Amino acid sequence: MGSYDVIIVGSGVIGSALAIAFANQGRKVLLIERDWSEPDRIVGELMQPGGVKALQKIGIEHCLEGIHAVDCNGYAIFKENEKIILNYPVNKSPNQGKSFHHGRFIMNLRNEANSKSNVTVLEATVTQLIEDTKFVNRVIGVKYKKKKLTSFKTDSKLDLSNFDNETIEEESIIAPFVVIADGCFSKFRKQLINKSVEIKSHFVGFILKKCDLPNKNYGHVILAKPSPILLYQISGDDTRILIDIPGKLPNVSNGEMNKYLLDYILPQLPKSIQVSFSAAVEISKARIMPNSFLPPSKNLKEGLLILGDAMNMRHPLTGGGMTVALWDVVHVSDLLHPLKFKNFNKVKKVSEELKKLHWKRKPLSSVINILAQALYSLFSAGDNINLIYLQEACFGYFKLGGRCVSTPVGLLAGLIPSPLTLLGHFFAVAFYGTFLIIRKNWIYLPFALIRSFLVIFTAAMVIGPVIISELKN
Ligand SMILES: Cc1cc2nc3c(=O)[nH]c(=O)nc-3n(C[C@H](O)[C@H](O)[C@H](O)COP(=O)(O)OP(=O)(O)OC[C@H]3O[C@@H](n4cnc5c(N)ncnc54)[C@H](O)[C@@H]3O)c2cc1C
Known part of the structure; x- marks a missing residue:
């Protein structure tokens, strides 16, 4: 050698x-x-636009060619019967990701x-x-x-x-x-x-064949219970679904897993996805990966x-x-x-x-690390009422549009390497949450104020430890 x-x-x-x-x-x-x-x-x-930009810098963007990669323009977020579309910022380049x-x-x-x-x-x-x-x-x-x-x-x-x-x-x-x-x-x-690896949940994955995604060329995030579900098309016929399951996994071999997926997860999916999902669960084996921090x-x-x-x-x-x-x-x-x-x-x-x-x-890695951990906490709120308020605030904040979408999505895309900007938007969401609480409960103002304080405190408890972990060597 x-x-x-x-x-x-x-x-x-x-x-x-x-x-x-x-x-x-x-x-x-x-x-x-x-x-x-x-x-x-x-x-x-799913490669974020920021990853595509890095490939361009290294001179290997062509590695995304010839693999039937699908363009991704942003995210479609589903919460119960509501949906919002979050586009990658148009003033940044590249403003498309790829899934494959x-x-x-x-x-x-x-x-x-x-x-x-x-x-x-x-x-x-x-x-x-x-x-x-x-x-x-x-x-x-x-x-x-x-x-x-x-x-x-x-x-x-x-x-x-x-x-x-x-x-x-x-x-x-x-x-x-x-x-x-x-x-x-x-x-x-x-x-x-x-440092040691922390695992709070697993992703259970399937490939859905010829799935009729509600929004082509968008990553789909379903704010399901107890935690989020992801979908993105990874080639002409194939769509990946990843179902987050916190804590202990249902047993695969005795059929507990399939029962959980069909009885509990399936009804939470948009109608157009349900047929290909149940087919995938019935004919293929669940693939499981730990979600690590x-x-x-x-x-x-x-x-x-x-x-x-x-x-x-x-x-x-x-x-x-x-x-x-x-x-x-x-x-x-x-x-x-x-x-x-x-x-x-x-x-x-x-x-x-x-x-x-x-x-x-x-600047870039801490934005992506903090955002991933913080969003996961909000999107897997479970029965925690303060986290549920924060989740609603986040959804409501996105509905405001303009910079309330373009900057957070730019951060997520890996196009805005600025932890302070992330911090600003995170607490803007939390304060927007307090505004929503007070608006809804102004007759019970003392209750609303206490709840608002708890929501801000919860936001700090969500993001604080991740920030500290970033500052340690
Ligand atoms: C469920 C899940 C979904 C994800 N989805 C996304 C996504 O959509 N987009 C995204 O950007 N990131 C995603 N990630 C994260 C992403 O997959 C990883 O960050 C990325 O693959 C890390 O690359 P790596 O080169 O460090 O490791 P890997 O890509 O895992 O490569 C490690 C390589 O080392 C080899 N190897 C291991 N041990 C040895 C050894 N002893 N000797 C020789 N070779 C060895 C392995 O065979 C492997 O080829 C996801 C992660 C998970 C868990």
């Missing part, structure tokens, strides 16, 4: 895009992925990486980080178990028939810089960061960077994970630009520079 400037572990969204960005800067990259076949997952299917089959997009990214002469791809599972014996807290390479040999550089497409089926024992490879991008179930997270952390080791879901996750309600990941690629490749670093051999200097990443990513 040759010598490399950087080893990247994981060829998902961030690993593949970073390999391309580094290759474009002339770096020699080893990209290690445990399974090069097309992923079949229920994650990463995740696996197809990942294969485009992987093929693009593989087409670069300075990227070597390897099918192997990384098992261990190799630490320097002389310098404490410095990583110098990885150990991996190789299932199959890679010998394909025949054309720009990943051709799996070129893999040899030989099983080989554990091997090692060293490089001055290692990037860990092994996703939400990261094997290395525990040894690299001190992991605040970002600073890097603790030299020679190493942990990125993507391995380092930072938020509730997928707002579909922001890929946008955050792709902007991290932009930031890392800017920080380590060849004009600043001819190679990565000066490990200490590279690590010093990478310390800037934590704050450089914050």
Whole structure:
């Protein structure tokens, strides 16, 4: 095996895009992925306009082509019998997102990486980080178990028939810089960061065939009970539905899950979706993923960077994970630009520079993280009366239109990287809620004032802890 400037572990969204960005800067990259076949997952299917913008910056927007991706102009929000349409802001560019089959997009990214002469791809599972014996807290390479040999550089497409089926024992490879991008179930997270993953709910997913979505080219959010349901068309015939289930999941094997979905969820869906939904539940198996929250952390080791879901996750309600990941690629490749670093051999200097990443990513990533967690709390209000008031205030605020829509949607789209703007709109919603309470209950003013205070307090309790988690290292 040759010598490399950087080893990247994981060829998902961030690993593949970073390999391309580094290759474009002339770096020699080893990209290690445990399974090069097309992923079949229920994650990463809606790319916000902010993510499209990052793809443009990296020069790989064409990876959205040829996968039957569907344009997304914004969101349709359903609450009981009411509906509002939230368009992405027209004065921002791009003002469209894309929804698609995740696996197809990942294969485009992987093929693009593989087409670069300075990227070597390897099918192997990384098992261990190799630490320097002389310098404490410095990583110098990885150990991996190789299932199959890679010998394909025949054309720009990943051709799996070129893999040899030989099983080989554990091997090692060293490089001055290692990037860990092994996703939400990261094997290395525990040894690299001190924060732990919090899971409050799961998404249960199905593909609906030929579903008649009420608003084509819009993501659909249904403010159902006990928590929200998402729908977006991901190709000509296929529409993804993700049903959030908080707490313990109904049992799949004894039929409890299907009963819950058909008896409780189905009646809450718009009529035009119900037929394809019941068909999907009856003929296919529920796909389940945890909805995790992991605040970002600073890097603790030299020679190493942990990125993507391995380092930072938020509730997928707002579909922001890929946008955050792709902007991290932009930031890392800017920080380590060849004009600043001819190679990565000066490990200490590279690590010093990478310390800037934590704050450089914050304007965008904290907006997406905070918004996802805060909106999820509001949209899964359950029986909490103060949260129900906040949910109604949020819906009412959107109905005001103008900036009450364009700015919050711009924040969600990843087009307005401004945490203060987010904070302003969040509390504007809360105060709008108090206005609605007082207007409705002005005869019982003392009650209305107490309720208003509790609503503001609840808003602070929703957003405060997430903000604090963003400010910690
Ligand atoms: C239910 C759900 C829905 C979501 N929907 C959206 C959405 O619509 N829009 C959006 O932007 N975000 C969404 N997200 C978030 C988004 O999917 C992630 O933020 C994004 O995929 C993270 O990319 P990543 O590269 O960090 O990880 P991944 O894309 O998961 O890639 C990790 C890669 O590492 C490989 N790997 C793992 N371990 C090893 C190892 N030891 N050795 C070698 N390789 C290894 C894996 O095989 C995988 O290919 C969703 C998340 C969930 C849970």
